[in-house]
Amino acid sequence: MTQERDRILDLLASGKITAEEAGRLLDVVGAQSGQAADAGPAAAGAKTATAALPKFLYVKVVSVKGDNVNVKIPLRLLRAGLKLTSLIPPQAMEQIDKTMAEKGMSFDLKNLKPEDLEEIIESLREMEIDVDAANGDNVRVYAA
Amino acid sequence: MKMPPLLVAMRIVERGQTKVRLWLPLFLLWPILLPFVILTLLGTVIVDGFRFLAGHKGAYTRLAVGVLGLLGETRGTEIFVEDKDHTVAFRLR
Numbered sequence: 238m239t240q241e242r243d244r245i246l247d248l249l250a251s252g253k254i255t256a257e258e259a260g261r262l263l264d265v266v267g268a269q270s271g272q273a274a275d276a277g278p279a280a281a282g283a284k285t286a287t288a289a290l291p292k293f294l295y296v297k298v299v300s301v302k303g304d305n306v307n308v309k310i311p312l313r314l315l316r317a318g319l320k321l322t323s324l325i326p327p328q329a330m331e332q333i334d335k336t337m338a339e340k341g342m343s344f345d346l347k348n349l350k351p352e353d354l355e356e357i358i359e360s361l362r363e364m365e366i367d368v369d370a371a372n373g374d375n376v377r378v379y380a381a
Numbered sequence: 382m383k384m385p386p387l388l389v390a391m392r393i394v395e396r397g398q399t400k401v402r403l404w405l406p407l408f409l410l411w412p413i414l415l416p417f418v419i420l421t422l423l424g425t426v427i428v429d430g431f432r433f434l435a436g437h438k439g440a441y442t443r444l445a446v447g448v449l450g451l452l453g454e455t456r457g458t459e460i461f462v463e464d465k466d467h468t469v470a471f472r473l474r
Contacts, residue, residue, distance in 0.1 A: 250470045302464075317454040321447045324440060324444045325444060
């Protein structure tokens, strides 16, 4: 599945297909994946057993005006970035928390534990955000 | 720790024609930056040493190593931006 997505993104990168075509192809690949999952409990079980953690976070913006954006971010980067927060010295962390609180974000980075990070990454496999705007613009965020 | 990205591939397509195709060999940049990285790490080790003597827990060296690790994890990042006439593709390999 990931190989098919990568192949589509390669075609997009090389300019052989447009972002809109890539979006349609990704939708087809996603639909096929869903059908495979519905094939039966045994097949679904086997799929779950072999399913690996998602490797990339995709952000896809398709605009009716033709302004399209595709971003593919390695989830390992996200994991490393989140882990880095636990290495920030306490004094610097207090300053960060204070500044964030001043900006209206009362988010305590100290509460972010390594085991929580793994849970977040694991949960991303199930996550898909699909926003359809009234003007036809579409924003899709998913991990694969 | 993973290797940092070795290449930046950038491609600009205008009306179906490739206008710019750029390959930046980052693997040539890293050896140049290596002395600065080593100096920075030495500095953080010294600072952590003084902090340890002052009774604080050293964290700056781990932070510096973490930042280097973060750099390594950027490999595989891809960004495509497209409008009606132009496409810009950016990849870290």
